[in-house]
Amino acid sequence: MATPTPSLRQAQGDALDLSARFPGAVNADKRPGYTGWIVDKEKLLEVAAFLRDEMGYDLLSSVTGVDYLPDGKMEVVYQAYKTTGGPGIFFKVQVPRVDPIEVPSVVSVWPGADFQEREIWDLYGVKFTGHPDLRRILTWEGFSGHPMRKDWKEAFYEEDAKPFKSRWPEGRIKMAEERNPFSDNVMFEEGFDPEKWTSNDPEEALYTSLKKYTAETSDGIKTDHILVNMGPQHPSTHGVFRAVVILDGETVVSLKPVMGYLHRNHEKIGERNTFLQNMPYTDRLDYFNSMSNNWGYALAVEKLMGVAVPERAEYIRVIMAELTRIQNHMIWMGMMLNDLGAYFTPALYAFEERELILDIFEAVAGSRMMCNYFRFGGLARDLPEGTLGKIKDLVFDRLSAKVDEFDRLLTENEILVSRLKGISKLSPEDAIAYSMTGPVLRATGVPYDIRRAEPYGIYDRFDFDVVTHADGDMYARYLVRLEEMRQSLRILRQAIAGLPEGPIITGKPQYQVRVPAGEAYGRIEAPKGELGYYVISNGKPNPWRYHVRAPSFINLTALEKMCVGTKIADFVAILGTIDIVLGELDR
């Protein structure tokens, strides 16, 4: 049994008695199945600063809202970790569920909370006082209501929880469009008149939030700034991402990312689904790495259920996750070179290997991209005959040669070096403050890898290096990813050698799992950074809260900081080196 048991986790968390340090203002969370502390909102900033400065919880991993409608409470949950490793600390702020709901913003302590607090404002309607730029982030300005609230119902609402009783009444299908009065996925309040409705320009708030200043050169000639919209349809944005940039000549003066163009309501749908129904949805978050996504979610629910994973399944999980990582980093290299102008040829090299890895996924899971392979307490099915041989061929012969080839072709390539080296430097302090994780954080010299910092699965058994690089520039990010592929191959060789025989799932495969009430946070080192799932169960077949801490989303918090002062052409490369994927970014 490899995941840290809840009791161990609790014991370590309890060593720090916050209620003694802040008597009256902080109380232990005593609800059954819950851990952590409940903090008075007046003392929140003080507690946050104490945790960061004196206790060393310097990395704010995740902030999210939870709507406890029956209790009339709105809760904001914070999860902080130490970059030196070890378990984290949960603390929560509870406020009455009466508008206006206000909670102080922790952006001054952890700037990485910026986008996450905007998301909570957007989806839950919690106002963060002191937030520098509190606008909607996933929906648009002018959207009616805060959709994640439990009493907010979508246009195609049917029931609170699946399976819906009306799905196949006597074998007949009833379209969602037939139930909705507008016969479409829209909802307007009574008396709404599209002709009389006047819009506040949804873009206005965005443009005013961009830094305004008049530039004057030393010779007294006034110059003008140019506002450039990049995206949502732009070949360099890796999907439907948009950035609004203010330029002084070619230099970026100010930049705001705009997202939500692929906001597919994972969390709202996830709270209607049963626990197992969410598994295929996790595939579609970071659609390059469905195996890793599965693992994070399985980990969270397994913590709640307290179920152990058989040895063989643990090994296969590691094999799949590391193959995914190699495949992701290869695509990343191809696509980043696309961004640098080497149009599609490097990507062709990368896709060649990816196809071979996807063949393995297709053999084990039945689908190339959307694997849906993990189950709570194991895997969906065992490796089919011959697959292990294929994996061995890839790992022992082909992939390491391919990584070396990439290294030989690219690492000292003059164009690549001159485009990447020394640009967009990020200091380790900034990277931690902005909650960056994954290769981008390690490229600043912080050896923070969850496989080491808080090992999950059986990663504590393998011998591998946490790759870091001290420079913090784009070239360092490239080198870190290149070396990480080699380390993944190292793990793979050990995992293949140690793969035991045995069952691949604990107990019988179940369609409907019983999940005891409580909360759990499962986090893994996904190829793009820390991927976390915060799941709350109230003992029913559906999760009460299902939140995804997406690395692509949170790594973008520092985008403006990384881009200001660079050239507009470098922005494309910087975005490329962060490695975002829109399915996960917008969820």
Added chain:
Amino acid sequence: MSNEELNSPGYEIPPELQGQVAVTTLDRIYNWGRRSSVWPMMFGLACCAIEMISAQAARYDMARFGMEVMRPSPRQSDLLLVSGTVTKKMVPVIVRLYNQMPEPKYVVAMGACASGGGPFKEGYNVVAGIDKFLPVDVYIPGCPPTPQALVAGLIKLQEKIDKQSIKQVRWYDKKNKADSVYVPVPVLGPDLIDLRRVDELKEIAAPKPAEENSEA
């Protein structure tokens, strides 16, 4: 179209001209040119876009069908491959892109989401299929469709092009003066407002008299 086919139009060709002169119909040569150089727009929405790139890459190689030239600008493309979930926030952009494409233009709905909302249909920010706004020529099932399925869908599109006649295509239709399909760009209000349905929406949203309410 192979050389043999071009050379066998059903007309007698004198033996000394065979292999040098091809006789064919205008429709056939026109469609042959169009179907062999469909330029898709370089525009990925979600997961399906990755399979679209795979289909462009070496193993599946869409260049075999003359579709390897992806254009990032709508002004230079013939085919809008809607590859992924269409959200309400995104649909005004997609419709605008479609309006900017010159005729002849085609739309392929790739995958379950673009065809009908797919697994995300019930989401509050999801448009249940791009066909609510744009005229779709080919639907490709799958979540995501494999590159093979995408290639099959594009071959279907080629078959559709083959069947069009230059006499009837809308972009040469002088009578109706409509040389292009124009779809009004939807507006983001409290929810997505489809400008073609304004009157209908107004009627449905109108406050109901009290007795009707009790009936409902």
